[in-house]
Structures are given as structure tokens and as C-alpha cells.
Amino acid sequence: MLGVLGLDPDEERLYRCLVAGGGTPDDIAARSGVPRATELLDALVARGLAVAGPHGTLTAAPPAIALGALLRRQRDHLHAAELALLALAEEHARTGPGPGSVVEVLTDVAAVRHRFAQVQLAARHDVRSLVVPGLAVVPHKDNSAGDDGLRRGVRYRVIVDRASLAEPGLVQLAAASIAEGEQIRVVDRTPVKMIIADGRVAMLPLLSGRHTEPASLLVHPSGLLDALIALFESLWEHAYPLWTDEGAELEPLDRRVLTLLLAGLTDQAIAGQLDTSLRTVQRRIHALMQRAGAETRIQLGWHAARKGWA
Structure with a gap:
């Protein structure tokens, strides 16, 4: 020590x-x-x-x-x-970077993991991230640099692909991150895995559609980086927030059930993510429908959006 x-x-x-x-x-x-x-x-x-x-x-x-x-x-x-x-x-x-130094190419797994952590550890103000399903090079649970950034007061904004929410343990990790101050929103599909630190550097896959492979690009200040930042902000504007329990009308569990339901997860998947029983999930959904005066789950979603429940 x-x-x-x-x-x-x-x-x-x-x-x-x-x-x-x-x-x-x-x-x-x-x-x-x-x-x-x-x-x-x-x-x-x-x-x-x-x-x-x-x-x-x-x-x-x-x-x-x-x-x-x-x-x-x-x-x-x-x-x-x-x-x-x-x-x-x-x-x-x-x-400023010369024309040949705007983009770095990294192919070694260890180098990619090291630079991914380095980018976050060097961040002083904010980190923006797009998350795709099936992360393999640096899984969510291994991103200790992100935890360090949150403790240092770095603002983290994360956009998650809806399909990621069905991955085992991801919702619990998201809940812990939200409790630490991370902002998480959900979209139907994130187009690429990406992280941007302080608007000064971005990291994303080298090859299209190869999200689970280590080969990566590091993008420095340039028109390309400006375009990546604009992409993130456009997605952020249209994404919907994962729950926040502060000031909510609903109990925390009801809010989480509703959020995952609206994200498209099955009742069984919701139960698995929240470590509860299928019967409990179905009972909570039925109670929410009664409270909203909704006869269908589609009506429940409309009411939830109007009331700001999720």
C-alpha cells in the first residue's frame, strides 16, 4: 500500500x-x-x-x-x-498532426487493450462511447479504466445497442455504472464500436463489421474526428435513456422492467437480467398496465413515454 x-x-x-x-x-x-x-x-x-x-x-x-x-x-x-x-x-x-499521422493503425491485441485504457485514463472532461453486442477484446467487466474515469469525475455518455441488453450480466453492470454517474442511452442498432475522449481522439475498428477483432484505428483531430463526433451526437439525440431511479414515479424494479420491456427483451430475458422470476416480471408488467389503464403492451409503451416512466 x-x-x-x-x-x-x-x-x-x-x-x-x-x-x-x-x-x-x-x-x-x-x-x-x-x-x-x-x-x-x-x-x-x-x-x-x-x-x-x-x-x-x-x-x-x-x-x-x-x-x-x-x-x-x-x-x-x-x-x-x-x-x-x-x-x-x-x-x-x-x-498539429501531419497528413500521415491523423490515423494510427493498431493490430496487436495487447497494444489495442493498452491504448483503449490509455485513451480513457488520459481523458480529463468527457468520454463518449458506442457499444455493440458481443464485445470481446475488452469486455465490459474488464474496463477498469472506465471505472477510474468515473471516480475522477469524467463525464461518460454511452449509447448501447438494444441487442446488448440481452447479454448476461450487462444490465447489472449498467445499473452499477449509472449509480456511479454514467449516462446510458439505447438505440435499435449502433453502427460501429467506438470511443471518443475529450473530443481529441477516437478509437474504432479497422475493418467494417469486425467488432470482435482487435485491429483498430486511432483517429486524431481532423475532419474525420469531427464527423465521428457528429455521428455520436446525432445518435445520442435520438436514443432513449436507460433508467434513472431519481425522481421516478415508479419503484426501481418496475422502472427497470419497463425499460427492458420497451427495449424489446422477452419476459424471460428480463427476468434473467434482473435476477428475478418470470412470474415476478409478468406480475409487474400486469400491474403497470393496470396503473396506466392500458389493455396492450403497446398502449403501456405509449403511456410510459407520455408520463416519462422510461
Whole structure:
């Protein structure tokens, strides 16, 4: 845990031992079980993390002071690196990409996964994404960079192909993402798998219709990138939101059942996605129809749209 502050695992173990109670180097070595404990303890003293006392005893320097100093130093280094990065980004923006550098081609699976994460980790403001069914190179559950972006306050807007909602576990993942602040909308069909970060870079498949293959394009600022952004915004305007439970007239489960029903899922598929029984889903739909005064599910959809239920 303290490795980010420059302590290796053995040094951290010794320091935690000191915090729990000081003693002679031999005592601490026996309690910690760390090899070369005496040598490492000398290093902790030299770095101000341990304090030598009478009779050769050692105690821990106060963590708030000792580790706080290391933390401030790391923050200073990170701030300096951030300023250098911004300067490079501004220089790159001034010079602009040449005709041959507007598009990068990536074919290696590891390189594609790395760049996909890198694009999101570098995002400062917003990420726009089109999701197709059957993602294979970076499945939804493996997109830890997206989770990191949400925690950093990056705005995520995602358009999902309706067929994706039938994939096992996707609705639960979507619900968790929505709870973290992600905005998700649904369309009948997303034309391409794509991600756009800060309006500065886009990533999409190299070959048409090959969504499950790794070969990808990385598109830098250009007329092509402008067209991709316009495509996303046009789809976003006409897509319908996946549920949000805030301020809804309906109970959360009813809202989710209704949303998936309107997305075209069968009752059985809805039950599977929401981890409930088919009978519960059918009972909820019947209750919603009664509440809306609807005799058919089509009428229920019309009423739901008029009332803003989904």
C-alpha cells in the first residue's frame, strides 16, 4: 500500500512493526520476520521514518509527519509531470498532426487493450462511447479504466445497442455504472464500436463489421474526428435513456422492467437480467398496465413515454 511513497514491501512491514511498538533491531527483526532487517532499519532511520532512542532502541517517526513528507514529495513530482504533459499537449496542438499521422493503425491485441485504457485514463472532461453486442477484446467487466474515469469525475455518455441488453450480466453492470454517474442511452442498432475522449481522439475498428477483432484505428483531430463526433451526437439525440431511479414515479424494479420491456427483451430475458422470476416480471408488467389503464403492451409503451416512466 505504501509502495507509491517509495517503500518496498519489507520496509513497509518494518515500519508497521515500529508503529505497533518500538524495540531493539533484533526485537523488530524477530517480530517482523523480515530478512536483512538491521540494514533496512538503518535505511528507515536515514530517511526519517524511524528514530533511534536510548540503548539502541528504535521507534516509528509519527506517520502524519514522516509519511506526509513523502506524500507531498510525490505530489510535487506528479504536479511537475502534469505540467510537462500539458506543455507537450499544447505544443502538439499547435503543430498539429501531419497528413500521415491523423490515423494510427493498431493490430496487436495487447497494444489495442493498452491504448483503449490509455485513451480513457488520459481523458480529463468527457468520454463518449458506442457499444455493440458481443464485445470481446475488452469486455465490459474488464474496463477498469472506465471505472477510474468515473471516480475522477469524467463525464461518460454511452449509447448501447438494444441487442446488448440481452447479454448476461450487462444490465447489472449498467445499473452499477449509472449509480456511479454514467449516462446510458439505447438505440435499435449502433453502427460501429467506438470511443471518443475529450473530443481529441477516437478509437474504432479497422475493418467494417469486425467488432470482435482487435485491429483498430486511432483517429486524431481532423475532419474525420469531427464527423465521428457528429455521428455520436446525432445518435445520442435520438436514443432513449436507460433508467434513472431519481425522481421516478415508479419503484426501481418496475422502472427497470419497463425499460427492458420497451427495449424489446422477452419476459424471460428480463427476468434473467434482473435476477428475478418470470412470474415476478409478468406480475409487474400486469400491474403497470393496470396503473396506466392500458389493455396492450403497446398502449403501456405509449403511456410510459407520455408520463416519462422510461
